[in-house]
Amino acid sequence: MIKIGLAGKPNGGKSTFFKSSTLANVEIASYPFTTIDANHGIAFARSVCPCVEMDEKCGNCRDGFRFVPVEMIDVAGLVPDAHLGKGLGNEFLDNLRQADVIIDVVDASGSTDEGGNTVEIGSYNPLKEVDFIERELSMWFYGIIKRDWGRTSRKIQSDGMKVLAEKLAGLGVSEQAIKRSIDDVELPEKTSSWKEDDLRLFSETVIKRSKPIIIAANKMDIAPEENLSRLERLDERGYKVILTSAAGELALRMAEKNDFIRYIPGDEDFEIVDDKRINKKQLDALEYIKNMMKEKGGTGVQNVINTAVFDLLKMIVVYPVENEKKCTDKDGNVLPDAFLLKKGSKAKDLAYQVHSDIGDGFLFAIDARKKMRLGEDYELKENEIIKIVSSR
Numbered sequence: 001m002i003k004i005g006l007a008g009k010p011n012g013g014k015s016t017f018f019k020s021s022t023l024a025n026v027e028i029a030s031y032p033f034t035t036i037d038a039n040h041g042i043a044f045a046r047s048v049c050p051c052v053e054m055d056e057k058c059g060n061c062r063d064g065f066r067f068v069p070v071e072m073i074d075v076a077g078l079v080p081d082a083h084l085g086k087g088l089g090n091e092f093l094d095n096l097r098q099a100d101v102i103i104d105v106v107d108a109s110g111s112t113d114e115g116g117n118t119v120e121i122g123s124y125n126p127l128k129e130v131d132f133i134e135r136e137l138s139m140w141f142y143g144i145i146k147r148d149w150g151r152t153s154r155k156i157q158s159d160g161m162k163v164l165a166e167k168l169a170g171l172g173v174s175e176q177a178i179k180r181s182i183d184d185v186e187l188p189e190k191t192s193s194w195k196e197d198d199l200r201l202f203s204e205t206v207i208k209r210s211k212p213i214i215i216a217a218n219k220m221d222i223a224p225e226e227n228l229s230r231l232e233r234l235d236e237r238g239y240k241v242i243l244t245s246a247a248g249e250l251a252l253r254m255a256e257k258n259d260f261i262r263y264i265p266g267d268e269d270f271e272i273v274d275d276k277r278i279n280k281k282q283l284d285a286l287e288y289i290k291n292m293m294k295e296k297g298g299t300g301v302q303n304v305i306n307t308a309v310f311d312l313l314k315m316i317v318v319y320p321v322e323n324e325k326k327c328t329d330k331d332g333n334v335l336p337d338a339f340l341l342k343k344g345s346k347a348k349d350l351a352y353q354v355h356s357d358i359g360d361g362f363l364f365a366i367d368a369r370k371k372m373r374l375g376e377d378y379e380l381k382e383n384e385i386i387k388i389v390s391s392r
């Protein structure tokens, strides 16, 4: 399963973002280092369900939106020099080892300083936060790559780049990402000639390739407009930035759970249910969130997850079925599974994801909509419904 890591300075709203996306019961508080041990949970990417074109609804989606599971990891806050052990230090960065993509939850309101201590709204520049978090992440990689570098680089000379790939496998770095990073910044092929700065540059590049970052400009509900536009302008520097209110999303998810509102995560609006249990204070809070969503186009939380999964990681959703006429499994469940696959995946890759035996015995696939036979090298497309025919 894809893994999304939440990073950011203390008190920025990581656990609130996590709780709103997973509904896991985690601690949230207005002081730094609330989270110490990483939280793991299941969040969801939202996609249009193919059953909207069918007579029979699948029963696995909400109003035609399918929520496909992804893993989410919420970690301790990072402070400047975390890679040297400051704050909760280096070992906490290691919770991000397996993350495929990182959401940097930035406090756009500027109401917490770089250590996460509460300050007056607008008094801390969130752009500084973006820079230092990125630096900490790349210095963390650098620290690991640098370890024993003399020996590693000599081995690379004799045995090739796979040596480095093996060393970095635990960080989720592939040999391809290593090679591309070296090309990107035109480092000499002879790794033993790399200077300190080359190693740093390599670390910075390889982490960007293996763990792309998306910025959630959080606390938009209380953030000064100036801060929001400063953060949004980061797109000129190649960043993906999305404004969020994790607290707003959490309030909606809780209200939805209690049947106070009708809300589908990712929607730009919600409907308040006429309910005697809602008191004036709750109603006011919901109205406040409603207005904010109207102005900003939603709470942004689902949008961040979707952008991370579909834009940064370039995934597609594919629906494997056993009966291509009815689009069901053998028990008659309509569109029982939704799989996330990397764009460019082939029919045979899907077979392997269903089961390794099915992959080994792959004969051909069938596009359920077009009733067309597909070979193992057929490149799957977003939203396709596929039957795999296998000898096993």
Ligand SMILES: Nc1nc2c(ncn2[C@@H]2O[C@H](COP(=O)(O)OP(=O)(O)OP(=O)(O)O)[C@@H](O)[C@H]2O)c(=O)[nH]1
Pocket: 008, 009, 010, 011, 012, 013, 014, 015, 016, 017, 027, 028, 029, 030, 031, 032, 033, 034, 035, 036, 075, 076, 077, 078, 116, 218, 219, 220, 221, 222, 244, 245, 246, 247, 248
């Ligand atoms: N106004 C507003 N407050 C928020 C938002 N998201 C989080 N908060 C508040 O920010 C404070 C910190 O939230 P947490 O989710 O605990 O932050 P964290 O990043 O997990 O903090 P650490 O675990 O200490 O690193 C809490 O008081 C939250 O209620 C938001 O979107 N808007």
Ligand SMILES: [Mg+2]
Pocket: 014, 015, 016, 027, 034, 035, 075
């Ligand atoms: Mg936390």
